[in-house]
Structure formats: structure tokens, C-alpha cells
Amino acid sequence: MTAPAAFPSGFTFVRELGRGGTAVVVHAYSLLNKRNVALKLPLTSPDTSEIPFKDLAQREINLIGGLRYPGLVRVYNLSPGELPHVELELCRGITLDQVGRIEPLKLALNAISAIAINLEFLKLRGIVHGDLKPHNIFLPLDWANTLADGTAYVKLFDFSLGRLVSEPETARIGLGTVGYLAPETITQQRTSTRSDLFSLGIIAYQILTGEHPFIVGTADPVEINSRCCEEDPIPVEKLRSDINTETINIVNRLLAKDEIERPESGWEICQLLQQAGADYPFQRRLRATHLVSSEQSYDIAIDTQLLLDNRQRNRLSLLTDRSISNLRLILSSNQRRKNLIYNGQKFEFRGDIYWPACMRRRCLSIFSNSSLSIRKQFVRAAVAGSVHNTKKLGLQDIEKLKPDYELTVQLIRQFLSLRSFRALSHKYGSLADKKEEYAIAARLYLQAGDIENSEQAALQSATALHGRHSSDEALIILKRIIAYGDLIGRSFDIRRLLMLQGDILKDNGKAEKALSVYKIILMLYNGKSPDRLLGETYKDIGDLYKTLQKFKQGLSSLKQALSIYQSLNDDFEVSRTLNNIGNMYWVGHELQHALENYRSALKIQRRLHAETEIASTLSNIGSIYAIQGRLERAIRIMLLSLDLKKKIGNAGEIARSLNNLGYCYHLSGQQIRAVDCLSESLELNRRIGNKKEILFNLENLIAVMITAGQLRESLSYLKEGMTLAEVIGDKPHIAVFNLSMSTVLRRLGQLNKAEKSLIVVKHVIASIDDDVLAVQLLTSKAAVRAVVGDTDRAIEYASKALEQARQMEVRPEQLNALLILTRVSDNSQFYNDAINLATELSLEREKSLVLFNRLNWLMADGKRELIESLSKEALPRLKSITDDIELAGMCNTAAEYYIWKGSLAEAERMLNRAMKSVSASHLIFEQINALRLRGKLQMTRGEFELCYDNLKTALQLCRKIADNMPSDEDRRLYQNQRSIQSLVAE
Secondary structure, eight states: OOOOSSOOTTEEEEEEEEEOSSEEEEEEEETTTTEEEEEEEEOSSOSSOOSOHHHHHHHHHHHHTTOOOTTBOOEEEEEOSSSOEEEEEOOOSOBGGGTOSOSSHHHHHHHHHHHHHHHHHHHHTTEEOSOOOGGGEEOOTTHHHHHHHTOOOOEEOOOTTOEETTSOGGGOSOOOOTTSOOHHHHHHOOOOHHHHHHHHHHHHHHHHHSSOSSOSSOOOHHHHHHHHHHOOOOOHHHHOTTOOHHHHHHHHHHTOSSGGGSOSOHHHHHHHHHHHTOOOOHHHHSOHHHHOOTTSOHHHHHHHHBOOOHHHHHHHHHHHTTOHHHHHHHHHHHHHTTOEEEOSSSEEESSSOOOOHHHHHHHHHHHHTSOHHHHHHHHHHHHHSSHHHHHHTTOSOTTTSOGGGHHHHHHHGGGSOHHHHHHHHHHHHHHHHHTTOHHHHHHHHHHHTOHHHHHHHHHHHHHHHHHTTOHHHHHHHHHHHHHHHHHTTOTGGGHHHHHHHHHHHHHTTOHHHHHHHHHHHHHHTTTSOOOHHHHHHHHHHHHHHHHTTOHHHHHHHHHHHHHHHHHTTOHHHHHHHHHHHHHHHHHTTOHHHHHHHHHHHHHHHHHHTOHHHHHHHHHHHHHHHHHTTOHHHHHHHHHHHHHHHHHHTOHHHHHHHHHHHHHHHHHTTOHHHHHHHHHHHHHHHHHHTOHHHHHHHHHHHHHHHHHTTOHHHHHHHHHHHHHHHHHHTOHHHHHHHHHHHHHHHHHTTOHHHHHHHHHHHHHHHHHSOOHHHHHHHHHHHHHHHHHHTOHHHHHHHHHHHHHHHHHHTOHHHHHHHHHHHHHHOOOHHHHHHHHHHHHHTTOHHHHHHHHHHHHHHHHHHTOHHHHHHHHHHHGGGGGGOOSOTTHHHHHHHHHHHHHHHTOHHHHHHHHHHHHHHHHHHTOHHHHHHHHHHHHHHHHHHTOHHHHHHHHHHHHHHHHHHHHTSSOHHHHHHHHTSHHHHHHHHO
């Protein structure tokens, strides 16, 4: 075959490899680089595309030019001159489209796994291929053997229709190949990692069966696209008899029409294929060095690719001197030793970071070639722990020891004699103590074997670090001293450190770990006399059980603490423990017992003239009165508590009282006053700088604002809370704020974003032990499915939430689940349970919601007698409800009742009230229903033009919601709801 008439200089033509709609690819030899290459050249008369060759080529260069990953065909460069061409890596193998069905099954699974791991690499680099098909996949030479033994990669190429995840869809310059497009790409021109996975599903189907799942008996693009979106292919097991259930499930999930139902990543697919029988070594194919390039900054490289705790981060920074080349060397060495593994999201070290021998030899040569005075400085730094520490202690002439000598300092520690090391450690420890460098002192005393001084220094250092939200550093110091105390049999002597360790873990949301530490303290007291620290331990355990919603165990622990303080005649701690017991009864909804304990505490505090404690107890008593519905008295006591705290002048306590007063106003229905109090409390805490209190303040303020319908106003507080929780590593609050964000977005009709917030919550819950948050997640998922119209899944999620909340005996969460269930189901048992529970908890607002949910169902079923009976109980409740997010929905129900009854004036009054609430809170679903009912009312009156306008506006809002939904299935469910169909019909 001869070379094309126009052929670029500097290359020798060998043969043509293939051609497409816009380009021809040839095998050529580069005279400049002395290598065989593939050249992509434009066709003189493109037959299938109007996209210029240069644009396609430039797009590919932008996406993968410079990437060096064995699973991609390398793009060397683009020459855009008069004879434009792209120089590519030459692949000697064949493309996948030339193979067809692959036998045996294990080899087929290995081939799919080899493609999937390449998609995982693309995901990590933030790249969507956009045109994945067998023609764009190169198999290695002797592929049947190399894929069987896992010694080779398959290679992906032609990224000209791809995009970066960070780019808009408009950055793509073409849609893709018919027959390999995901449903969301066909209908909405959306691409993502999961649209590439749909394409992989089609390829997997072809590899396993030799048939295309959607191109059967037709070449019509419209028909093929329709099948991709709406039809299921012939089951793969009907075309291949040796296929197993695991493989069938993988293919079915990949070909799911709803992208949410597909696997999350190529890595997940590789794991599933391994379970199905594949033995392709995908874990070894993805290497950290593939993802860390010399063009990246050090910080970006470790933040995007590595999962590190603070200790590992500092260690890696030390070993690499923040050099990318050193980082690549260390990552490669650790991965070869299987000490660095990929977890499906990032790479993480399984043990201590290995320091390569070549780097150690370099450090030793620095020490050996230094003068005697410099070597002495090295020794001092080795004992002190770092060059930085010697500077802090004034032990070093700064000019003599360079900061980049830290590695050498770390290395020579192991060559010092134990006797000299301990003597110098004690000497420098005393110096650190005097200079109040307690973290350094704790370490040095520990090196010297001085447990008493080490414990004291560690206690001071860890307390200060925790106060500065450096909890990980604090825990490292504590664990080091605790481990040494355990080793020498003196754990009891350092029990204060164990107590602090438990407190830090508890504050960071690691409840089970904290509980384990507290229980170790209890064991240490076996056979020993009780003291205040033991009482404090029981009290902390009680508070922890309260967090875990385990009230019986919590009460038992708090009563143990009370008994210890009583035996020690410590009346002050007795009163505080009585307050804690009252709090436990409060959370357990045994309000009378809570009140009795608060009163007992108050009696002791008045005798002791403990004004601060009196103010706190009064605040608690006021809260109980509020819950019992004695709101005027509650507010009066709360204001008394607030005045007392203002007299004392403790800003933190004033903020706490304002927080409680805000909650009281919230229960009384005075949502605006509630928001004012909580906002003032928040501002105080901001001035104080107590970040934990700010988080709790924000949590309460946001909850009240949502209840008050101030949705858009709450968004800035939500973002503030999320940012602060991320900064201090408070995972429970990260979950709490994302749950609230999901609620706000759902009520605003932004369902896609609402579901994304719930995905964040799911990931957070997976890393902490919080059963209550898990229940709240299920309830939130049920709420989203309910507005979509996915009733079955809404009932499934809410029922599961109800079951788990009952097992945990958490009654407020039981009620939240029942509120969803009474909305989506007419099961009378749910209704009865919800009414009884709301009554037991004295929650009149929630009782009203249950009644209106039931009224909705009765009107749908046309049960006249029951409607009349229930309406007499439900409708009068609207008079006392103001500034409430649920007001619009209840007014809509009331309006529908009055239309049904023929009381059109009352119906219009209710609709006006509903629309006023909708306008204030931007409630899109309630707005649609109000417009539908207003249209119905106007139709009854013969006002057809007004009716048409309202119904048209309602339908436009419905389309807006549907367009925001993440999947076609959700859109279908939403549009098939009874209320939407009724709207269309009317």
C-alpha cells in the first residue's frame, strides 16, 4: 500500500492501519525520534462528520496529552501545520471489535476487568471518555495468554469526544457512537463516569455473547437509541449457558437505565468480577505513580491521590522534602512492598511508610562528611526529635544545621547509645518543661523513662491541642504515653490521660472507641477506692450513652457517679450529676422524673449559693415546662435564668440560655422570636470563639429556620456549618448539616442536589458509629422518594427507619418515620401509632400533621362520615399555627376539603393563606398543589381563563421539577402521580 499523496516530512510510511469518518491512521517511522509510531491524518474528504480534524485532535491532546498510563494509547504531540497530524504510540495488537465472543468465561471476565481498571484511572484523573466502544480498545499482542495470566494492559484511545468532569457538557464536540450511548446521554446530552460504565456494559455483553444488546435487526439510529433508553436486551444467560449469576448481575447493573443503579466505579466492577471468577490482577495495574506527575504541586498530589492521617502527612513531608520526584520514589517502593494500596477512592498506607534504602544512604553520607560540631548538632536534634525542636529549645546554632537535614536527624537516632539517649532526653525534657513546650517535654520524658513527668506534660499538651481543635495531634501524644504506661504496668498512674483520650474521642464523634477507653478506666479501679476521677468516668459514660440513645445504660452509669460523689460528700458534683440524670430522663421523654432531679439539684445549688449552676438548672426546668406545654411558665423561668446569667456575666452561659429560650419560643410557635434568640446566641458564641458551641448553635438555628419556612435564609448558615465542621473534623455535624441541606433542597424542588447531600451523609455515617444518624438518613431518603412519587421505596425506607428507631427506643425518630408513612400510606396502624406517639411526647404540631395526612387519605377515598369527623378535630388547629413550613400543605388540604364540601369562600381563604406561606418559604410542591386547587375552584365558578392560567403555571413548575430529577425513571414516577395526572386532566 502506498503512502497518502500528502504525507508529513520527518516520517517514513510503513502501512495503513485503519480509517474512520474524519481520519486515517498509519504505521510510520519517526526519523527524528527513531521510533515506530502511529500517525493520525485527516481524510481529504470526511464522509461522516462536520467536526474539523484539528478540533478533534486538539481535544484529545487537551485531555490525555502528557499522561503516561499503560492503559491509554499515548499521544505524543499534535502538529497543526499545513499537513496536520497527531503522533501516537504504536500498538501492535488488534482492536476489540475484531474479536467477538471470548471463550472461556474466565478470559472474558478478565478482558472486562482490564477495561474497567482503565476507567477507574480515568475517574481518578477526572476524565470522561465519552465514546467508549470496541473499536477504541486495543488488545495486547498474544492477548488470549497475556490477559489470562494478567501480564498486560488493554489500551483505550480516541478521546476526541471526551471531557473533564470539571468542564460543562458544552466542552464536548460530539455526542458519541450510536449503540454505545447511555440513556442520559441520548435524552439530556449528559455524560459522566457512569455513562462510560453503561458503554462498558454494552461491551461486556458483546464480549460474553458475541451479540450487541440493542442493535438487532435494525440500523436505524432512532430505533437503536430508543432501545437503549427503554428496552431491556435479551437476557445474557439465554445467549451463553456457562455464565454464572454474579456475572449476570454485573451486566444487568451496568446496563441499568437509571445511572444511580449502576456501579459507582470501574474499581467496584473489578471487585465484582473477581467474585464472579476473574483473576485479572487489577489491584497491581493501578499504581500511585500513574497519577502523580512532575507537573503537579506536592500538595495537590497528596491531597487528590492519598488518604493520610496527620502523622502520615508529616512523615511523608519529611521523607520527601516535599519533592515530587522523591514522592514518586517512595510511592513506588511502598506499592511494590504492598504497603500502599488503593481503597476504591484513594491510595493509603497499610503500615509505617517505608523509606527506600537509596534515600537512607544519601542521608548517612551527609552525616559522615560533616564537621564534628555539625555532627554534635545532629545528635542534639536526634534526641529532641527534629531540627525544629532544637530551635524551640535553644539548643542549636541555626546557621550550623539546615532544615533540609531533618532526614539525616531521623536516621542517626538509631545509632545513639541507650544510656546517652536517655540522659540527654531527661536533660532536654526539663528544659522543654521550663519553656512550656509541653508536647516536646512529654516525648523527651518518655524517652528518658520518666512516666510521672511525661504524664503531666502530656496532659497539659493534649488539653491545649484539643482546645485548638488539633485532636489528632493530641491523641498521638496521649497514645504514646498510655502505651508506655501499659508496658511497664503503671496504667493506673496515668488514668487521667485515659480520661482525656476518652473525652477527645467522644467530642470527635467516635462514641464506641470513647466507651472502650472509659471501660478500661473502670477496670483499673478494681480493688481500689473510688475517687472523683472514677465518678467523672461514670458520668462521662452516662453522657456517652445519652448520645448513643441508650437511656437505661446511661441512667445506670450516672447513678453510679451520683453514689460515688455522695460517698465523697461532694455536694457540688452531686448537684451537677443530678442535672445530668435529669437530662437523661428528658431525652428519654420521662419528663416528670427529669423535673424531680432538676429540683433536687436546684435545692443543693441554692444552699451552696452556686449561681452559675442555679441558672443552668432553671434553664433545664424551663425546657421541661415547654415540652409539657406549659409555655408561658417555661418562658418566664427561661428569662429568669437568662437574667441570672447576664448578672454573672458568663458569655458562654448567656449563649446557652438564649439557645434554650429560642427552643422554647420554637415550641410555642413563635418562630421569629425563636430565630432571633438563636441568632443572638450564635453571635455570642462567634465572639467567644467556641467552635463546638457554634456548631450546636447553628444546628438548632437551622432546624428552627427550616420549621419556620425560612429555607433560603438558612442556606448561608448551612454552608457556614458545613465549612466549620469540615475544618475541625466534626463528622457527626457534617452529616447533620447535609441532612438539613437535603431537606431544604427537597422543599425547594432541587431533588438532584438533595440526593447528592444524602450521598455525603451516607459516606460520613460509614466512617462513624452513629445509629441515630443512620435512621435520620433513611427517613430523609424516604422523604425524597415520597415527593418523587416512588411510594414503594418511600414506604420501604420509612418502615426500616421506624423499625431501627424502635429497636433503639428513640421515640422522636419513630415519630419522624411515622410522619412519612402516614403521608404515603393509608395504613390505619401507622396513623394510630403516630397519634399515640405524638400525644405521649406532647408534640401538638406533629399531631396536627398526622391528622392532616389522614384527612388527605380519607378525601382521596371519599369516606364522607370519617372526613366530617376528622375535619372537626383537624381544621380548628390551623388557627394556632403561624410561621410554619407545613402551614401551606395543611391549608391546601383544608381548601380541598372545603371545595369538596362546596364552601368555596372558605376554600379561597385557605388557598390565599397557603399562597402567602408558599411565597414566603418558596415551597414549590405546595405551590403546585395550591395552583391546582385554585384552578379547580375557578373551574367550579366558571372562571375558565383564570383557571387555565393557574393550571398552566402549575404544569410549568412540574416540568421544572422533572427536569431537575437525576433519572428518567424518577421523572416517569413523578409525572404519573395522582396529583400531577389530575392537574393535566383538569
